[in-house]
Amino acid sequence: MAAIKNVAVVGATGKIGGPIVARLLESKLFNVTVLTRDRGRQRRFPPGVAVKEVDYDSVESLEAALRGQDALVSAVAFEAIDAQKNLVDAAVQAGVRRMIPSEYGNDTLNPKLAAFPIYQPKIAIRERCERKVAENPSFSWTTIQNASFLGPDWTLDFIVDVKQRRADIKDGGDVLFCATTYDDIAQAVIGTLTHLDETANRPVRISSVNTTQNELIAIAKELGATDGWDITHSKTEDLEVEALRRWAEGDHSDEVIAMFINRAFIGDGWGGYFPVRDNDLLGIKGLDREGLKAIIKLAIDR
Ligand SMILES: NC(=O)c1ccc[n+]([C@@H]2O[C@H](COP(=O)([O-])OP(=O)(O)OC[C@H]3O[C@@H](n4cnc5c(N)ncnc54)[C@H](OP(=O)(O)O)[C@@H]3O)[C@@H](O)[C@H]2O)c1
Structure with a gap:
């Protein structure tokens, strides 16, 4: 797979989104664009980060913002996991090659969690990604499981x-x-975007x-x-x-x-x-x- 250059981040103003943006910039490997509900937040980002205002309810708005992006890293809030349905659809339509949906927690592939209502939105987003991959093999996903x-x-x-x-x-x-530090979670994002084949269409499991x-x-x-x-x-x-x-x-x-x-x-x-963890790979x-x-x-x- 060709290297990832342009990376869009949603939820970049959040607890884990902030450290992810900081580490992406620090790596000097990527052009970083932040998608946000409120462009007024632009002040919070260092120079060099492009900021685009989006409407999570509009696939068109998201697709337009994602055109030209190679990867989409989502760090949207727990309350907004459902909003990623449109993000997945828009990413595929815009030609994004790797999406990291917002998970950053427990192993949602563990069958025991399937009975827990709070994990259903994350499981549904991963399954949506799986269906999109089947239809569009140029699209791919990785989830980052870092437990606490x-x-x-x-x-x-x-x-x-x-x-x-x-x-x-x-x-x-x-x-x-x-348990995993914000720094190590951000490193897992870099590791994923620089090891595309090894991390395609699967969760990566990490811990500090x-x-x-x-x-x-x-x-x-x-x-x-x-x-x-x-x-x-x-x-x-x-x-x-x-x-x-x-x-x-x-x-x-x-x-x-x-x-x-x-x-x-x-x-x-x-x-x-x-x-079993992917720490070494990432x-x-x-x-x-x-x-x-x-x-x-x-x-x-x-
Ligand atoms: N493993 C753990 O211990 C742990 C702990 C906490 C969270 N998590 C997970 O980590 C991920 C990110 O969580 P976080 O705590 O970092 O998120 P957060 O700080 O609460 O919010 C992240 C961003 O989501 C965006 N957003 C979009 N729609 C929203 C809505 N309807 N309500 C609120 N925010 C919205 C906002 O960005 P804009 O305003 O720029 O659009 C916000 O800054 C989630 O999947 C969460 O479940 C894991």
Whole structure:
């Protein structure tokens, strides 16, 4: 496959979209165009990034913005996953050769997740991509599975809140899960766009660390957060039952979504731990225990 030169990014103003744009620019391998709902955000991007305003409801608007682009990296918000239907269609019509849909989480190919309503939109987008590939072999996709984001604002508050010294320990706390820094996720995008054949039409699975809730607490304690922990315990099996019941009753609150996410991230065998990873292929070095410790320290001090 010919090298990718022109890359469009949607959701570039978001948590993971920002680091992806920064790394694409830093690599000096690509011309970067950001598609946004609001061109006023142009101020947020460094010089050299082209910014185009788009209407996610209009395939025509998206197709026009994607003409001439080799790749489309989507980092749209969880609430906007459905909006990618038009993006997929527009990308194919515009001749985009690789799309990275917005996933950046658990392994949505894990059959257990198929029963979880919160993963349906991402699964539907991947299946749409698969159908488009069958019709247009010049189009291709890759999803990036990084399990949990790893940073002061994610994992280290949601899974173990090292600053507030608070954790709800799931299933005993020794279940291994993967966690990945924004930097390594952004590197996975570069690795994908520079290894087109090896990454075509499949998920790539990555992690910066494989850890457990108990390890995160132990490291926080080594760093001086010794006393005053507020620890509760729950079983992800119970969370799943409650989440499915409440969702069926129409409760789609953040609390219920968090129950599903906890089952999927920390439940043993549910897709939050990848025994086989694509780190080497994609140029991801990951973190040793000292590296993890440094991130936990940042989270404690923030
Ligand atoms: N694994 C994890 O731990 C983890 C954690 C959080 C998120 N994620 C996943 O990562 C992906 C990106 O999430 P994020 O948290 O980085 O996204 P975010 O910061 O919430 O938003 C990203 C961008 O999406 C665009 N957008 C388009 N339509 C939108 C709408 N209707 N509502 C809100 N934003 C909209 C916005 O860009 P414009 O305004 O420029 O259009 C926004 O800046 C998602 O797939 C999410 O599920 C994973």
